[in-house]
Amino acid sequence: MTNKDSSRNKIKTRLFWITIILITWEIMAKSGAFPEAIFPSLLDIARALGDSVVSGEILLQTGFSLVLILEGFLISLLAAILMSSLAVSNKVFNGLVDTLTAIAHPLPGIALLPLIIIWFGTGTLSIIVIIVHSVIWPMILNIMTGFRAISPVYKEAGLNFGLNHFRIIKDIMIPASLPYVLSGMRIGWARAWRALISAEMIFGAVGLKGGLGWYIFKQRVFMDTPGMFAGLFVIVLIGIIVEDYVFAAFEERTVKKWGMI
């Protein structure tokens, strides 16, 4: 009950401030202080968005970007769970994963772009590589922290019931570290978006498809400022949906329901 109330309050506060920001925006646009070409009115932005939706272009590019980010994200998640599991099972592997993470984690994906272009070209494979690089290291760091934070009592109870090493990881360590896995997913998702949009801007389109990053970049070439804002709007919208309806809902159904956070 109180939980629902507080989330309703949060939505109210957000709507209030969004309204204020939009009104301020519109006043600025209409005041003529800036040329329309760099500060379009809300109506122009809405029209650009509407046209783009009707023509199907923004949906096509959004779909392209979403498929890539989901693929990259899932690959990273599975690989991170696998590597962390191996790291807690084997001392040698633990050292390797620790070293790799220490080297790769501070390296921004965008810094690797030129190298990735040489190695993998400018296709979707390269974008996936950049997304995986952006997600996997923070994911591993979080999962390992989660594994280390598990109360030894859970593992000992599991051993007592006759669990083998694999089931200790699958049935106990992964669910017990889920709060950490979740925060790793959130960090990973945010990083993946950044990597994706940057890479799309630099790579350009393959045929018609170039993703949302390419869409925004292309509008600049045509000096279509409302179109750029339409692209930004879609990115923000996806961000909010993923945070509030995917991650928050998952959290509500798991770690919150279990009283783990």
Place this chain on the structure above:
Amino acid sequence: MGNDLKDEEDNFRDRAVTIRLRSVSKYYQSSQATLRVLDNIDLDIYQGEILAILGPSGCGKTTLLRQIAGFDHRESGSLLMDGQEIVKPEVKRIMIFQDFNQLFPWKTVIQNVVYPLQVNSIGESDAANNEIALQYLKLVELSGFEDSYPHQLSGGMKQKAAMARALTLKPKVLLMDEPFGSLDALTRISLQNLLLKVWRETGVTIVFVTHDIQEAVILSDRIAVMGRGTVGIKKVIPNLLDRPRVVGVAGYAEIYGYVYSLMDINSER
């Protein structure tokens, strides 16, 4: 008094030994010195008894229990259960911890209790396992809370659920590490009574670690008193008070006083 007790100990001579410890030692190495936690412990645990291991904090009683469970390595000595060396945790000796958070928080109460059954493929179907789990939840008086998550339960209820989970695999020995130590006094008494009921109905052997003399006297058939430092087990005292027992029953004061005198409580000055 001492002589009487010695005679009474003969009552146990012909009982079957389930677990036998001989010269069990455990050291912790630090950079400066070797800390002897357990030094040449000899102890027999009889089938079906409640053995209390009583001692002050830091006397090594938990370390001893963990040895019996098979969680830790030992430096020397032999530890046999039914003639077989104990080298790892097994389902015939189930440990119940003091920590309220020993149930898996991501499983409901019944899922927690069913889980060991699934792992060991006990029941023929999930329904059969569920049935077994419900029986044990009834035994520990937790019916109606099957679908609660552990965080929704009180500390006492969590310990009850842990008891049910431990019992489903029909272990021969329950190892209990101050399981009621963090409970309020009233809940503790009710859980002690529950434990005695469970003991009567299942016939399980119980090794019960505690630092509470009263708890040891109320529950146990024998009390192994451990001393501070590396004295190990100072004495094993038979406790033949009639059951059901309450504080102040005939003979209670004598045995309480005797145990108290062995605990060197005053030496702390």
